[in-house]
Amino acid sequence: MKAEPEAQRRLLDLQAIDTALAQLAHKRRTLPELAELEALARQLSALEDERIRAQVAVDDFDRDIARLERDVDQVRTRKDKDQARLDTGRGPARELEALQHELASLTRRQTELEDAELELMEQRETAQATLDELLAKQAAGRETREATEARRDQTLAEITKEAEFRSGARQPLVADLPADLIALYDKIRESSGGLGAALLKAGRCGGCRLELYGTELARIKAAPADDVVRCDECRRIMVRTAESGL
Template sequence: MKADPQDQRRLLDLQAIDTALAQLAHRRRTMPEHAELDGLARELSALEDERVRAQVAVDDLDRDIARLERDVEQVRIRKDKDQARLTVGTGPARELEALQHEMASLNRRQTELEDAELELMEQRETAQGVLDGVEQRLATAREKRDEVERRRDETLAGIGKEEEFKVAARRPLAADLPADLVALYDRIRESAGGLAAALLRGGRCGGCRLDLSGADKARIRAADPDEVVRCEDCRRIMVRTAESGL
């Protein structure tokens, strides 16, 4: 393929833009915020599971306390009825004696229930403390996630602006170059990891960084200035200048 030497040199400008775009894409993929957000997502998921377990523990204790309160209330109602009958004092002596025994039994039962309720209330206070602690950690992790997302979005916006600028600069440059030269450049760039055109400097290919053999140098010296020469090793386009060392 033949192309004006000036157009060949302008391929280096096109390559510089494409290299910058590739670097921006790499920055986008490897932003530390991505890994940080992944870690925070796992942390938040674990904390949410922990919060659910803590909430279930509090709810279970609330349910047990409510049940004991109902039992205590039933005992109190029964005691009030028995006390009213004892206050009246009417009826057989045996029945009044049985009421007194029942009152004593009810008092013991009420004490047992109230002691059990007090113990559950202490457990509930501890469980609530655990729940509050988990919810605080959740809130802190969410705030951190929001901050990291803000930084990520700011960085992405900056990368996006740079990409827009580079794409806007590339478009007229590529349009002004010969179509067949750009097509060759794009094919090589796709197959060679993004680098398609490099400077030939000091007898060394700027693509693969290998020194040219004597035969390669002789071949390139013999080529017309408008001949598009390629490296025998990496097959990239080598752009010749006064610094090529031929």
């Protein structure tokens, strides 16, 4: 393939732009904030599972405490009724004695229920403290996520702006270069890790970094200036300038 030496030299400018665009794309894919957000998502998901379990525990305690409170109220109501009957002093002695026994039994029952309720209330307090701690962790996690998202968005906006600038510089350069040269460059670039053209500097290929010797170097020295030469090793276009050492 033939191309004017200046056109070949301008391939290096194009390669510099494409390398910068590739680096920006890599930076976009590998932002630290992306990994941080993934980790935060896992943490918040785990915290939500814990919060649900903690909330269920608190709700269970509330239900049991409410049940015990109803039982205590029923016992109190029964005690008040029996005490009122006993206070009248009317009725057979056996019946009054039975009321006294029932009052004693109800008092013991009330004490048992109140003790059980107090124990549940203490356990509920512990469960509520666990729930509150988890809610605080969730709130802190969400704040961290929001801050991380803001950093991510800012960095992505900067990357997008720079990529647009580079792409804007690429378009007129590509339009000004021979189509067949661009086609070859793009084909090599796509199959060679993004590097399609490199400077031949001091007898060394800028693509694979191998130094040229013997017949290979002689071939390149003998090639006309408008020949598009390629490295025998990496097959990339080698651009010759005054730095090539030929």
